[in-house]
Amino acid sequence: MNYIEHIGKYFIMLKQVFKKPQKWSVFKEMLFREIEDLGLKSLGIIVFISFFVGGVVAIQTALNVDNPFIPKYTIGFATKRSMILEFAPTFMSIILAGKVGSYISSSIGTMRVTEQIDALEVMGINSLNYLVLPKIIAALFFYPLLILLAMFLGIFGGYYAGILTGLFYSEDYIYGIQLDFNPYFIRYALIKTLIFAFVIATIPAYHGYYVKGGSLEVGRASTQAVVWTSVVIILLNYFLTQMLLG
Amino acid sequence: MIEVKNLYKEFDGIQVLKGVSATFEKGKTNMIIGQSGSGKTVFLKCLLGLHTPEKGIISFDGRNYADLKTKQHRQLRQEMGMVFQGGALYDSLTVEENIMFPLKMFADKTFDEMLDRVNTVLKRVNLENVNAKFPAELSGGMQKRVSIARAIVMNPKYLFCDEPNSGLDPITATVIDNLIQEITKEYQMITVINSHDMNSVMEIGEKIIFLKDGVKAWEGSNKEIFKTENQAIVDFVYSSNLFKKVRQVYLNESK
Incomplete structure (x- = not known):
C-alpha cells in the first residue's frame, strides 16, 4: 500500500472516530480509564526525564559559557527557553510517542488479532469510536498538564544541578529564568502539545486497528507506529515553529 | 429465517465463495462444515456483516442486509450473538463486566437488573462464582461458556458460533455442543455453527452445509x-x- 492510500485510510478512520458516542456513561468510563493508562501512568517517566534533561541543559550551558563577558544568568535564561520551547513540548512528546504509542498500537492490535474488535462490531458497536475517541480526548486533556509539569521540573532540574555542581549561583539562575518572560512561548508550546497529543493518540491507533496476522504483526505495527508518530511529530514541529514563531 | 442467495466473495483476486446459497431455520442448529480454506469462516463473516460480499443476497427475516442503512445494520447486529473461536473476551474486563458489556451499551436497565441478568445467563451456562475473575484466569472451556453467556445475554434472534469447541477436550467439547443446542431450542434462535469437528457435526448437526472450494457441495442432516x-x-x-468403521456399522445395521 502506498503512502497516499495510508493517509486516505487514516482520515477515513478519523471520520468514524468522531461520531457521537453510542452511550455516554460507557464513554465516560472509558475516558477515565484512558486518562489513567495514557496520562497518569506516564507521569513517572515525564518527571524523571524532564528533571534530568533540565539539569543537563543547565550544566552544558554553564560549561560552554566560559566567556567573562557573557553573564551567568544566561544559563537560567537558556535553560528556561530550551525547556519551554523545545524540550518539554517536543522531546517529551517523542518520549510519549514511544511509551504511549506502542501501548495504544499493541493493545488495539491485539484486540484485532484476537477478534475482540470483531466482537464489538458484531454487537453493533462503532469500534473506532469506542476505542479511539476516549484516547484522543484523554491525551488532549492530560498531555498539556504533563508538558507544563515537564517545563517546571526541567527548570527546577537546572536549578538543582547548579546547587550540586557549583557551576553557577542560584541567584544568577533565578534571575535568568525571570528575565524576558514571554507568555506567548507557553501558548506556543501548548498549541504544539495539543497537536502532538492528537498525533500520539491517532497514528498508533491506526496502525493497531488495521493490523493483519498474529503477534509478530502486532509487534511490527507497534514499531511502525512509534516510528511514524515520531516522524510526524518532528515534521509538524518544524512547520508549527515556522508558522507560530516565524 | 436467514436466507443466503448466490453469495460471492473474493480477496485479492482469489474467489473464496462462489455462489453459495442456503437457508437457516429457527430453533435448529445449522452447521457449516468444510476443510480449512473452504470458505466457511468467510461465509460466516459475510453473515455477520464483517465482510461485504461482491454479489448475492443475505436476508434476516426478510430484511436484506445490503439494503439496510448504518443505523439499521447496528440494530440488526444487536439481535445477533456471536461465539468466537478464541472466545474474544475483553482481557481488561472481568467475567461479569464482559457479559454486562452489551447490556451497558444497549439496554436501559439499572445496575442491579443487569447484574441479575448476568447471573441468570452465567447459571444457564453452568458457571457460578466466576464474576470477579478475568478471562486469563479461566480454562478454555470456561472461556467458551462465558463467551456463550455474553452472546445470549441480549436474547438474540441469531446465534453464530465459529468453531466453538476447537482446542477443547472431547468431554468439554460435547458439553459445549449440547449447551448450544439446548439454548437454541430454549430461546428459539437461528443458530449457525462453523465447525470441522466431526463429533459436533454428528452430535448436533440438524442441518449441515458442506462447503468445498467455496461451493456448496452437499446439504443435509446428521442422519443423512x-x-x-x-x-x-x-x-x-x-x-x-x-468414522469409516462407524459408517460401516451404521449401514450394516440399517440394512
Whole structure:
C-alpha cells in the first residue's frame, strides 16, 4: 500500500472516530480509564526525564559559557527557553510517542488479532469510536498538564544541578529564568502539545486497528507506529515553529 | 429465517465463495462444515456483516442486509450473538463486566437488573462464582461458556458460533455442543455453527452445509450424512478409520 492510500485510510478512520458516542456513561468510563493508562501512568517517566534533561541543559550551558563577558544568568535564561520551547513540548512528546504509542498500537492490535474488535462490531458497536475517541480526548486533556509539569521540573532540574555542581549561583539562575518572560512561548508550546497529543493518540491507533496476522504483526505495527508518530511529530514541529514563531 | 442467495466473495483476486446459497431455520442448529480454506469462516463473516460480499443476497427475516442503512445494520447486529473461536473476551474486563458489556451499551436497565441478568445467563451456562475473575484466569472451556453467556445475554434472534469447541477436550467439547443446542431450542434462535469437528457435526448437526472450494457441495442432516453417496462429503467426513468403521456399522445395521 502506498503512502497516499495510508493517509486516505487514516482520515477515513478519523471520520468514524468522531461520531457521537453510542452511550455516554460507557464513554465516560472509558475516558477515565484512558486518562489513567495514557496520562497518569506516564507521569513517572515525564518527571524523571524532564528533571534530568533540565539539569543537563543547565550544566552544558554553564560549561560552554566560559566567556567573562557573557553573564551567568544566561544559563537560567537558556535553560528556561530550551525547556519551554523545545524540550518539554517536543522531546517529551517523542518520549510519549514511544511509551504511549506502542501501548495504544499493541493493545488495539491485539484486540484485532484476537477478534475482540470483531466482537464489538458484531454487537453493533462503532469500534473506532469506542476505542479511539476516549484516547484522543484523554491525551488532549492530560498531555498539556504533563508538558507544563515537564517545563517546571526541567527548570527546577537546572536549578538543582547548579546547587550540586557549583557551576553557577542560584541567584544568577533565578534571575535568568525571570528575565524576558514571554507568555506567548507557553501558548506556543501548548498549541504544539495539543497537536502532538492528537498525533500520539491517532497514528498508533491506526496502525493497531488495521493490523493483519498474529503477534509478530502486532509487534511490527507497534514499531511502525512509534516510528511514524515520531516522524510526524518532528515534521509538524518544524512547520508549527515556522508558522507560530516565524 | 436467514436466507443466503448466490453469495460471492473474493480477496485479492482469489474467489473464496462462489455462489453459495442456503437457508437457516429457527430453533435448529445449522452447521457449516468444510476443510480449512473452504470458505466457511468467510461465509460466516459475510453473515455477520464483517465482510461485504461482491454479489448475492443475505436476508434476516426478510430484511436484506445490503439494503439496510448504518443505523439499521447496528440494530440488526444487536439481535445477533456471536461465539468466537478464541472466545474474544475483553482481557481488561472481568467475567461479569464482559457479559454486562452489551447490556451497558444497549439496554436501559439499572445496575442491579443487569447484574441479575448476568447471573441468570452465567447459571444457564453452568458457571457460578466466576464474576470477579478475568478471562486469563479461566480454562478454555470456561472461556467458551462465558463467551456463550455474553452472546445470549441480549436474547438474540441469531446465534453464530465459529468453531466453538476447537482446542477443547472431547468431554468439554460435547458439553459445549449440547449447551448450544439446548439454548437454541430454549430461546428459539437461528443458530449457525462453523465447525470441522466431526463429533459436533454428528452430535448436533440438524442441518449441515458442506462447503468445498467455496461451493456448496452437499446439504443435509446428521442422519443423512451416513447414507449419502456424495463423494466429496464422504471423503471429508470419513477420512479417519474410526468414522469409516462407524459408517460401516451404521449401514450394516440399517440394512
